[in-house]
Amino acid sequence: MATVKFTRKEIEARNHREEAAIIIDNVVYDVTEFMEDHPGGVDVLLDNAGKDASQCFADVGHSDIALEWREKFVIGEVVDEDRWPEVKRVVHEAPPAEPFTLMTLLNIWGPPIVLGGLAALVYTYLFPTS
Numbered sequence: 001m002a003t004v005k006f007t008r009k010e011i012e013a014r015n016h017r018e019e020a021a022i023i024i025d026n027v028v029y030d031v032t033e034f035m036e037d038h039p040g041g042v043d044v045l046l047d048n049a050g051k052d053a054s055q056c057f058a059d060v061g062h063s064d065i066a067l068e069w070r071e072k073f074v075i076g077e078v079v080d081e082d083r084w085p086e087v088k089r090v091v092h093e094a095p096p097a098e099p100f101t102l103m104t105l106l107n108i109w110g111p112p113i114v115l116g117g118l119a120a121l122v123y124t125y126l127f128p129t130s
């Protein structure tokens with residue numbers, strides 16, 4: 001099936017609750033039905049309806065789940081003459097866990113072991129058994 005192409009001017013009119021479309025990286029999404037389910041709320045989508053929301057979408061650092069989800073709402077693309085450069089997405093994910101090494105073990109247990117040893121030395125010095 002051929003992709004439906006829209007001019008940015010055509011999308012501008014779809015800026016209200018009953019018909020809301022946004023453009024993300026030159027792809028057009030109809031978010032009218034999705035708005036109520038959007039985890040980020042209705043308002044951000046309504047504010048961006050009829051507009052290019054690429055920057056906002058990227059700034060939020062939407063997850064891969066969001067990327068998958070948005071595919072359901074694709075209705076077409078922006079015409080070639082109206083295409084803009086794509087906005088790079090920053091994903092907010094937890095940094096990878098550090099591998100567990102001997103150094104990690106020493107960093108955690110080193111100080112208490114050294115302190116315990118010192119305490120034992122001081123104790124035996126202050127209270128000799130014989």
Ligand code: HEM
Nearest residue numbers: 029039040044048053056057060061062063065066069070
């Ligand atoms: C079809 C398009 C969109 C889909 C499918 C979508 C989906 C989602 C999902 C699944 C989340 C939960 C967090 C995550 O998994 O990333 C989310 C959060 C959010 N979204 Fe969207 N979103 C879309 C468009 C937008 C746009 C255009 C904006 C901004 C203009 C936006 C702003 C936000 C904000 C502010 C949050 C909350 C982030 C937080 O609480 O940390 N979203 N969205």
